Every structure is written in C-alpha cells, then in structure tokens.
Amino acid sequence: MSEFAAELRTLIDDLVSAEGGTAGDVDPLRLWERLRELGLHRVGLPEERGGSGGSLDDLVVVVEALASRGVGVPIVETSVADWVVGHAQPLDDRLTTVVLLDTSTAPTDRGPGLPVVPWGRHAQRLVLCAPGRPAQAVDMAGAVVEPGENLAGEPRDVVTLTGATPAELAGAPSYDAVRQRLGLLWSAAVVGAAQGAYRLTKAYVAERRQFGAPLLEIPAVASGVAQMRVGLAQAETALALAREAVAAEGETPADVNVSESAVATARIMTAAAATDIARLAHQLHGAMGVTHEYPLHHCTRRLWAWRDSVAAERQWAEELGRQAAAAGEHGVWTRLTATAY
Amino acid sequence: MDHAHPPTPPGTASRRSGPQENWLELRTQVRRLTADWRDAGRYRPRSDAWLRSFDLDFSKELAARGLVAMTYPEEFGGGGRSHVERLAVTEELLRAGAPVAAHWIGDRQIGPAVLRHGTRELQEEILPQISSATAVFCLGMSEPEAGSDLAAVRTTGRRVRDGWRITGHKIWTSHAHRATHAYVLARTEHAARKHQGLTEFIVDMQADGVSVTPIVDLTGEHHFNEVRFDDAFVPAHRVLGRAGAGWKQVVEQLSFERGGAERVLSSYPVLVDLIAATAEAQAHELQGLLGSLTARLAVLRRMCWDVARSLDAGEAPVQQAATLKYLGNTFEHDVIDALRSTDLCRDAARDSVFGQALLASPGFGLRGGAAEVLLSVIAKQEARA
Incomplete structure (x- = not known):
C-alpha cells in the first residue's frame, strides 16, 4: 500500500472540491490542467525521465481517488503512454495517449483509421502497441480526428494518421506489459467509481423517506446496500492483490508473467462488481438516479464504460480459464497458494 | 476489546524459518498425509467433508502431527502457531476433501473461545483434550x-x-x-x-x-x-x-466460525472436475466460467487470509467474517452450477461428485448464519459507519 495514500487522496479531494465538487460541475480539462501543474499526472514515473517520482502504487491511488469523485480525466491513458515513451526518451510536455492494436499490422495513411483513440482530439502524440512488435510513437499533427464518445461521454475518437510515420520506441515495454499496466489502472478506476456510486447510494437511502421512514428501513433495500458493500469489498481485495503482485515483481517487462493472473483477476472482479453496483445503485435511487442533474450517472456510466475498457471482462475470464485448464487442478492450486495472498 | 488471555503473538510462529517456508512445509505435510490415506482407501474425498466426513482416527492422526490446535499455546498441547499457518493447513485439508468433521468445531471455535474467555482451570481441562482430538464438540x-x-x-x-x-x-x-x-x-x-x-x-x-x-x-x-x-x-x-456476558462472547466466536476457508471450499471437489472438463472440451463458455471462478477463489482466499491476520492480531473481525461467509457460500453454489455447463450433470448419481455437492448445498448459506441475516448484519454496520 502506498505510504502517501492518505495524503494523495486528500489532495485530490481538495482539488475536485475546488473545481466545483460534484462531477457535473467539474470541467475535466480544467481539472486536468490543475493536475498537470501539480505533477499528479506523472506520479509513478521516475523523475530523471521527466516524471514526478513515486511508485505505481501511488498512481493507483491517484486514479482511484479521481474516479471515486466521478470525474474522468485522461490519467490512465496518458500515464501509461508516458511510461512507454519514458523508456525510450525523456518526457516532454506533449499530451500522449495510447492505443492497443489487435493485429501486428502498422497503421498507414491508407488504412481505415484507428478506432477508439482515448482523448484523441486532445492528444499531441500517440503511442501504438501491437502484439509481437516494438511500441511506436507518432506525432498527432496533421492527423484527422473524428470525434466519438464512450458510454460515459469521454472522448474516444477515430484517428486517421496522414502525416508523420510512427517511429519505434527503443527499449519500450512489451505489448503484454502495457496491457497489464492498463489493466491494473482500469481496475483502480473501476474500484474508485464503484466507491463513488456506493457512497451516493448509502447516503440517499438513509435520507430519502417513504412510508414514514428512511428507505434503509425496508429490509430489501438494506439487503441491496449490503450486496453493494460486499461486491465493493471483493473488488477492493482483487485490486489489492494485483497491486501487491505487481509491486512484488518490480516493473520490468521481463517479469510480466507472474502477475498476469493477478491483473486478470482484478479486471474480472472489478468488472463483475461494476455490473452489480451500477444496477443496485440505480435500483435503490429510484427515478432520481436517472436524471442528468443528479450525480449518480457520473459514476455508473463510468462503471459501464470502464469495466470493459481495452479488453472485455469476458476476454480476461477466458484467458484465465484457459490458463487454469492448461495448468490443471494441481497447477491452479499451486499458483493460488504460492503466496500468502 | 479486552481479553483475559490474549492469543499467542504472531511472531512466535516464525521462529523456525520464514513464514513462507513454514506454509509450504505445512502444506506438503498435509498433502502427503491425505494422499496416503486416500491411496490406502481410508477415505474418499467428497464435498462438505468438514461437516459430513467424521473419522476420529484421522483427526487423531492430525493431532499427533501437530495439525490440530495449531494456534493454541504449547503449554496446552497446541502448536503455538499463527492463524495464518493454520489456514494453510485447513485449506489443504478442504482441498483434499478429507474427513475432518470430528475435530473441526472444537479446533476452530471452542478452543479459541476457551483461550480468550475461559479460566485457567477450564483451559487446562479442555484445551489438551481438543489438541489431542479426544474431545469432540x-x-x-x-x-x-x-x-x-x-x-x-x-x-x-x-x-x-x-x-x-x-x-x-x-x-x-x-x-x-x-x-x-x-x-x-x-x-x-x-x-x-x-x-x-x-x-x-x-x-x-x-x-x-x-x-x-x-x-x-x-x-x-x-x-x-x-x-x-x-x-x-x-x-x-x-x-x-x-x-x-455470553452475547458479546458468542458474537466474537462467530468471527472464528464464519471466517475460515470452509466457507469457500465446501464444493471444491466440483471445481476439480470443472477444471478437467474445461481442459478436455476447450470451449470458450467453459473457459470464461472457469476463469471467473478462479478469480473469485483468489479473492476469497485473500479474504480468509485477512481474517486470519486479524485473529492473529487479537481482533474479532466479525464484519469481515460475515462478508467472507456470504461471498464464499455464493461461490460454493456457483461452482456447482457451473458444472451444469458440462455433461457431468446429466443423469448425475446422488453419490457422484456433482450429486454430493448439490444435495449438500442448501446448507451452505444457512449454517453459521443465514445469508439474509449476514446481509442485514452488514447493512446495519454500514448504516453506522
């Protein structure tokens, strides 16, 4: 666990509050500027490469804390893109985003464009990662951007590269390592958004009165609150497992395999919790929760968008299941019990 | 919380070697013993063995090897080990579907309750009997x-x-x-x-x-x-x-009763079959099911470990144990249900792996606290938080 966790959480809470408090009032780009001024966008990257220092664990705390307030800023994408670039060259001020490609074919100007580029319209540089190929970076100047949005209304644009040719990033982490770091950070984001949805719901059912008493007095409502709580506990535990597994190995790409299953586990468990928590949060909020004015949707739409971001829950589950089947019961058990956690 | 007799400090456990080595050594010991008994036909693995498979000889064999009363002080015949080490042993016993019912309840919760609240006289009378598996509770x-x-x-x-x-x-x-x-x-x-x-x-x-x-x-x-x-x-x-003052004490006892690996692994023999069936069929649906279950198991194990660590610190993690039991029981049911995506459920015999687990399953969410009550305990706690 990050030794700065409490401090970082307070810092982010104060920042979000200063920018308007509830997610609906916060301008994500303004908040992003504030985060950049403070260097929070590059926590977990070494100072000698232009980062802000601190550990990956500290970054996890930052991502989770921002998400728990229901705000979406490009922290996951840019911190991973910067991490990749930082292996090859010192970081500059350009906003860099990252895209995982399914195939090993490089995008060309004749191609159909890259779908789902996170924050593409704001990005000045793009990192491209494909299985079995070195990562590449390309300047976005001259790129054609067709705006799109994910379920939470965050930019997910179609980008067609017309100008610069992508250049290899020497010494960059492997595709699997990038995917794993994204997996860990998206898990943290989902946990944060789930905490936010839970906090709002708990407060709502304690305040809102029907039949002469708070909703929480209705046993089925109390049961729903408890189910949200245990789902959240499960997601938080899965995230803790993954953080520890990744931290125990250091961050070198060569060590990826050992913590692979811990990250897959975190993605599966946080996604499953996202599904239950979003459903229950809306059910317990009644019609109030479906209005644009009430802040619940800032959390629940992010839960829906982020649970299947980069790779779907189902995909992680099939991968983990395939590994388990190949390892056999003995292998599964040995792996599970290899550590205390 | 004040305790008349605080549990053994966790540090005592690691006097031989690092905790990691201890766990592996303990696990290996249990794996060998259960394999010997199984190969000799002395027991047949089954679901829900911790409640249903009663064999005093096996419990005594475990006791003779220091695998019962592991967390009790040595002066009472215990092992002076941590709850985390005990967890390594209980996990392996449950995995093996071994006949542990004779000593399970005494070992799990009566001994610890006597240690926490009993008089010296009561401790000297009862604890050695649990440690040697001569007392069955x-x-x-x-x-x-x-x-x-x-x-x-x-x-x-x-x-x-x-x-x-x-x-x-x-x-x-x-x-x-x-x-x-x-x-x-x-x-x-x-x-x-x-x-x-x-x-x-x-x-x-x-x-x-x-x-x-x-x-x-x-x-x-x-x-x-x-x-x-x-x-x-x-x-x-x-x-x-x-x-x-029994109420406060019994509530505390519930963290021992609800917070163990038996709340997660009652249907483990079914998971063994599911892994084999998935390897054979190589179907995406099964792989997805197995992957999700494996992920849940990893998290539940960690929750067991967190409870054990709290117990080692002398706490009574009632809420954590209730959460673990609720989620663990749901997992136990879902493991059984997952096997219905294979052919192993078709015209299943009542004493098949699937049959034994399914017929035992209605008890999972009842014993030690019904699921509904656990949720209500959790909701009340949350309302106060």
Whole structure:
C-alpha cells in the first residue's frame, strides 16, 4: 500500500472540491490542467525521465481517488503512454495517449483509421502497441480526428494518421506489459467509481423517506446496500492483490508473467462488481438516479464504460480459464497458494 | 476489546524459518498425509467433508502431527502457531476433501473461545483434550424458537450449589450423537434487553439429563440432531467467561466460525472436475466460467487470509467474517452450477461428485448464519459507519 495514500487522496479531494465538487460541475480539462501543474499526472514515473517520482502504487491511488469523485480525466491513458515513451526518451510536455492494436499490422495513411483513440482530439502524440512488435510513437499533427464518445461521454475518437510515420520506441515495454499496466489502472478506476456510486447510494437511502421512514428501513433495500458493500469489498481485495503482485515483481517487462493472473483477476472482479453496483445503485435511487442533474450517472456510466475498457471482462475470464485448464487442478492450486495472498 | 488471555503473538510462529517456508512445509505435510490415506482407501474425498466426513482416527492422526490446535499455546498441547499457518493447513485439508468433521468445531471455535474467555482451570481441562482430538464438540446454539434470532434462546441455566442446572432444547446440532462435549448458550437471567443475561457453558454429553435424537437430512445422512437438557448439571468451572456476558462472547466466536476457508471450499471437489472438463472440451463458455471462478477463489482466499491476520492480531473481525461467509457460500453454489455447463450433470448419481455437492448445498448459506441475516448484519454496520 502506498505510504502517501492518505495524503494523495486528500489532495485530490481538495482539488475536485475546488473545481466545483460534484462531477457535473467539474470541467475535466480544467481539472486536468490543475493536475498537470501539480505533477499528479506523472506520479509513478521516475523523475530523471521527466516524471514526478513515486511508485505505481501511488498512481493507483491517484486514479482511484479521481474516479471515486466521478470525474474522468485522461490519467490512465496518458500515464501509461508516458511510461512507454519514458523508456525510450525523456518526457516532454506533449499530451500522449495510447492505443492497443489487435493485429501486428502498422497503421498507414491508407488504412481505415484507428478506432477508439482515448482523448484523441486532445492528444499531441500517440503511442501504438501491437502484439509481437516494438511500441511506436507518432506525432498527432496533421492527423484527422473524428470525434466519438464512450458510454460515459469521454472522448474516444477515430484517428486517421496522414502525416508523420510512427517511429519505434527503443527499449519500450512489451505489448503484454502495457496491457497489464492498463489493466491494473482500469481496475483502480473501476474500484474508485464503484466507491463513488456506493457512497451516493448509502447516503440517499438513509435520507430519502417513504412510508414514514428512511428507505434503509425496508429490509430489501438494506439487503441491496449490503450486496453493494460486499461486491465493493471483493473488488477492493482483487485490486489489492494485483497491486501487491505487481509491486512484488518490480516493473520490468521481463517479469510480466507472474502477475498476469493477478491483473486478470482484478479486471474480472472489478468488472463483475461494476455490473452489480451500477444496477443496485440505480435500483435503490429510484427515478432520481436517472436524471442528468443528479450525480449518480457520473459514476455508473463510468462503471459501464470502464469495466470493459481495452479488453472485455469476458476476454480476461477466458484467458484465465484457459490458463487454469492448461495448468490443471494441481497447477491452479499451486499458483493460488504460492503466496500468502 | 479486552481479553483475559490474549492469543499467542504472531511472531512466535516464525521462529523456525520464514513464514513462507513454514506454509509450504505445512502444506506438503498435509498433502502427503491425505494422499496416503486416500491411496490406502481410508477415505474418499467428497464435498462438505468438514461437516459430513467424521473419522476420529484421522483427526487423531492430525493431532499427533501437530495439525490440530495449531494456534493454541504449547503449554496446552497446541502448536503455538499463527492463524495464518493454520489456514494453510485447513485449506489443504478442504482441498483434499478429507474427513475432518470430528475435530473441526472444537479446533476452530471452542478452543479459541476457551483461550480468550475461559479460566485457567477450564483451559487446562479442555484445551489438551481438543489438541489431542479426544474431545469432540458439538454446538448448542440454535433452538426450535431461536434460529437466526440467536438471542431468543430459551434454554435456561439455573444456579445451584457448585454449579448450574441446564434445561432446554437445542436443534440442528451436528454430530451431537458422537460428541463428548457440547458448547451451550443459555439464558441465566431475565434482563430487560435480550442480549443481556446469556451465559456460555461447556457441558458433558455423558451428564445425566442429556439426550440426543437424530434428524436425517435430505441426502439421507445423519449428522444433525436434537439435544435435550433436562436439569443437566454443569460444574461451576465450566462456565465460559463471565456469567451473563455470553452475547458479546458468542458474537466474537462467530468471527472464528464464519471466517475460515470452509466457507469457500465446501464444493471444491466440483471445481476439480470443472477444471478437467474445461481442459478436455476447450470451449470458450467453459473457459470464461472457469476463469471467473478462479478469480473469485483468489479473492476469497485473500479474504480468509485477512481474517486470519486479524485473529492473529487479537481482533474479532466479525464484519469481515460475515462478508467472507456470504461471498464464499455464493461461490460454493456457483461452482456447482457451473458444472451444469458440462455433461457431468446429466443423469448425475446422488453419490457422484456433482450429486454430493448439490444435495449438500442448501446448507451452505444457512449454517453459521443465514445469508439474509449476514446481509442485514452488514447493512446495519454500514448504516453506522
């Protein structure tokens, strides 16, 4: 666990509050500027490469804390893109985003464009990662951007590269390592958004009165609150497992395999919790929760968008299941019990 | 929380070598022993073995190897080890579907309760008997009119010269017909609040006035019983903790009862079959199911570990244990249900891996606290938080 966790959480809470408090009032780009001024966008990257220092664990705390307030800023994408670039060259001020490609074919100007580029319209540089190929970076100047949005209304644009040719990033982490770091950070984001949805719901059912008493007095409502709580506990535990597994190995790409299953586990468990928590949060909020004015949707739409971001829950589950089947019961058990956690 | 006798500090466990090495050594020991017994045909692995597979010889064999009463101080015949080390052993026993029912309840919760609240005299009497698996405990908590509402117990304890007289009717008492001792929660005074005036006793099953009648469960097996106490005498020193303070103590005991790996692994033999079936079929649907279940198991194991660490720190993680039990029981059911995506469920025999697990499964979410009650406990705690 990050030794700065409490401090970082307070810092982010104060920042979000200063920018308007509830997610609906916060301008994500303004908040992003504030985060950049403070260097929070590059926590977990070494100072000698232009980062802000601190550990990956500290970054996890930052991502989770921002998400728990229901705000979406490009922290996951840019911190991973910067991490990749930082292996090859010192970081500059350009906003860099990252895209995982399914195939090993490089995008060309004749191609159909890259779908789902996170924050593409704001990005000045793009990192491209494909299985079995070195990562590449390309300047976005001259790129054609067709705006799109994910379920939470965050930019997910179609980008067609017309100008610069992508250049290899020497010494960059492997595709699997990038995917794993994204997996860990998206898990943290989902946990944060789930905490936010839970906090709002708990407060709502304690305040809102029907039949002469708070909703929480209705046993089925109390049961729903408890189910949200245990789902959240499960997601938080899965995230803790993954953080520890990744931290125990250091961050070198060569060590990826050992913590692979811990990250897959975190993605599966946080996604499953996202599904239950979003459903229950809306059910317990009644019609109030479906209005644009009430802040619940800032959390629940992010839960829906982020649970299947980069790779779907189902995909992680099939991968983990395939590994388990190949390892056999003995292998599964040995792996599970290899550590205390 | 103040404890008359704090548990052994966690540090004592690692005096031989690092904790990691200890775990592996313990795991290996259990794996060898269970394999030997299984290969010799001395037991057949099954689901729900910790409740249903009773073999005093096996429990005594474990005791002789220091695998019972592991967390008790050595002066009482225990191992002076941590709850985390005990968890490594219980996990392996459950994985093997081994016949551990004879010592499970005494080892898991009665010994720790006696350690926390018992007098020195009671500790010296009871703990060595649990450590050697000579005492077999049953739990006299539930009654016909006190199920989930445990504080509604009607069994009474009446103070007499040199002790107490117990009268009442307990039900769903697993292995009472084989037990040497019963833990009994009884009302000893009529207080304004029902959580006051309860007392915990340790009663000899051989005492005059104790009678046992069987209840056969839906599988046709007999582990449940009704136990009647008709003015049964209990010597004064067999009161556990303070008379009248039983409620607080029994709630604490629940963290031992609910927070173990048996709340997760009751249907583990089914998961073994599911892994093999997935390897054979190589179907995406099965892989997805197995992947999700594996992920849940990893998280539940960690929750067991967190509970064990809290116990090692002398805490009573009631809330954590309730969460673990609720999620663990759901997992146990879902493992069984997942096997229905294979052919292994088709016309399954009642004594097949699937059949044994499914027929035992209605009990998973009831014993040790019904799922609904656990959720209500959690909701109440959250409302206060």
